[in-house]
Amino acid sequence: MPFPLIRQVRAYVVRGGGADYHDQGEGHWIDDHIATPMSRYPEYRQSRQSFGINVLGTLVVEIEAADGTVGFAVTTGGEPAAYIVEKHLARFLEGRDPTEIEKIWDQMYFSTQYYGRKGLVVNALSGVDLALWDLLGKLRGEPVYHLLGGKVRDELTFYATGARPDLAQKMGFIGGKMPLHHGPAEGEEGLRKNLEELATMRERTGEDFWLMFDCWMALDLNYATKLTHKAHEYGLKWIEEALSPDDYWGYRDLKKNAPKGMLVTTGEHEATRWGFRMLLEMECCDIIQPDVGWCGGMTELVKISNLADSRGVLCIPHGSSVYSYHFVVTRHNSPFAEFLMMAPKADEVVPMFHPQLIGEPVPVNGKLKLSDAPGFGVELNREVGLHRPYAR
Numbered sequence: 324m325p326f327p328l329i330r331q332v333r334a335y336v337v338r339g340g341g342a343d344y345h346d347q348g349e350g351h352w353i354d355d356h357i358a359t360p361m362s363r364y365p366e367y368r369q370s371r372q373s374f375g376i377n378v379l380g381t382l383v384v385e386i387e388a389a390d391g392t393v394g395f396a397v398t399t400g401g402e403p404a405a406y407i408v409e410k411h412l413a414r415f416l417e418g419r420d421p422t423e424i425e426k427i428w429d430q431m432y433f434s435t436q437y438y439g440r441k442g443l444v445v446n447a448l449s450g451v452d453l454a455l456w457d458l459l460g461k462l463r464g465e466p467v468y469h470l471l472g473g474k475v476r477d478e479l480t481f482y483a484t485g486a487r488p489d490l491a492q493k494m495g496f497i498g499g500k501m502p503l504h505h506g507p508a509e510g511e512e513g514l515r516k517n518l519e520e521l522a523t524m525r526e527r528t529g530e531d532f533w534l535m536f537d538c539w540m541a542l543d544l545n546y547a548t549k550l551t552h553k554a555h556e557y558g559l560k561w562i563e564e565a566l567s568p569d570d571y572w573g574y575r576d577l578k579k580n581a582p583k584g585m586l587v588t589t590g591e592h593e594a595t596r597w598g599f600r601m602l603l604e605m606e607c608c609d610i611i612q613p614d615v616g617w618c619g620g621m622t623e624l625v626k627i628s629n630l631a632d633s634r635g636v637l638c639i640p641h642g643s644s645v646y647s648y649h650f651v652v653t654r655h656n657s658p659f660a661e662f663l664m665m666a667p668k669a670d671e672v673v674p675m676f677h678p679q680l681i682g683e684p685v686p687v688n689g690k691l692k693l694s695d696a697p698g699f700g701v702e703l704n705r706e707v708g709l710h711r712p713y714a715r
């Protein structure tokens with residue numbers, strides 16, 4: 324039986340948490356002196372919001388079929404992404420068959436290639452692609468993980484990202500990824516403070532709990548190499564996104580020079596099969612971490628993950644709530660998932676994209692069994708103040 328054609332694509336913007344999870348209030352761990360490439364400017368060192376990490380806001384994409392069924396997704400992108408969706412991408416979906424996911428992706432990507440390829444444009448494209456997968460799941464009455472080939476394990480296992488790995492351990496997570504607080508501009512004193520924080524958490528969590536540093540692109544090769552060797556003493560499991568996403572050569576050398584047994588990871592700000600091919604063929608990392616809301620959507624994440632699988636590299640998507648969970652549960656080379664602790668003190672489990680997703684599942688004791696609800700299994704909270712700036 325043919326599926327109803329796509330009637331309309333709508334793009335909304337929302338402020339305050341949600342998919343733009345850096346858009347938080349005062350006193351949140353996620354905006355407390357975290358090292359970034361901007362940390363070399365003292366005025367931008369304390370707060371990432373001071374240099375605009377939350378400037379975009381959340382993009383909500385809705386795709387409505389002729390029979391009234393609506394698929395939706397959320398990602399980071401805000402008003403400029405809404406413009407791209409309504410003014411450029413919508414033309415490749417409206418009036419089309421929702422099963423033409425590959426052709427629609429190809430037309431969205433190559434029609435924007437002259438100004439896109441990565442970043443905001445591919446965030447917008449990813450949001451449309453995820454909404455299309457949600458619509459298709461709802462039309463078929465199946466969860467997205469069925470459309471991806473089905474579960475390879477009964478439940479998901481999570482590590483937690485946040486300022487309190489010691490509390491994450493008590494909540495049942497398999498590991499804790501800590502934000503790095505001091506970059507090269509703070510010299511040896513900053514390096515010492517970084518290591519002191521790691522030593523404290525190692526002391527509190529014992530020998531076997533995974534501890535990782537997330538460096539959010541803040542370091543240079545020399546500092547990152549030194550940090551890996553000094554952190555090795557405390558059993559650091561991986562060093563994440565130490566360098567600029569464009570410094571493939573630096574990652575190649577960091578991976579070569581890091582202590583044996585320590586993993587080098589990156590990819591959350593990389594996009595498309597071509598970007599990840601570069602990371603893989605230059606042997607930049609041991610784990611790739613694409614964000615499904617930023618790398619090209621589910622259609623592209625499948626291609627990216629297969630490249631990694633062919634080289635024995637794990638694909639552990641950057642935390643993106645249900646959008647990554649439905650993927651991870653279907654892939655052997657994604658044996659665990661990331662959960663971002665969005666409670667301001669990282670002391671309790673709260674939904675990642677709150678308040679935008681109704682029914683958003685969260686790990687219990689570090690584990691999660693996905694329901695078989697259609698699509699991504701969540702509904703849009705229409706009370707969050709949806710604004711459609713480019714309504715047609």
Ligand SMILES: C[C@H](O)[C@H](O)[C@@H](O)[C@@H](O)C(=O)O
Nearest residue numbers: 357484502537539641642663
């Ligand atoms: C904790 C990190 O600084 C980022 O805020 C986080 O979003 C990302 O890098 C992650 O891997 O979760």
Ligand SMILES: [Mg+2]
Nearest residue numbers: 537563564591
């Ligand atoms: Mg990261």
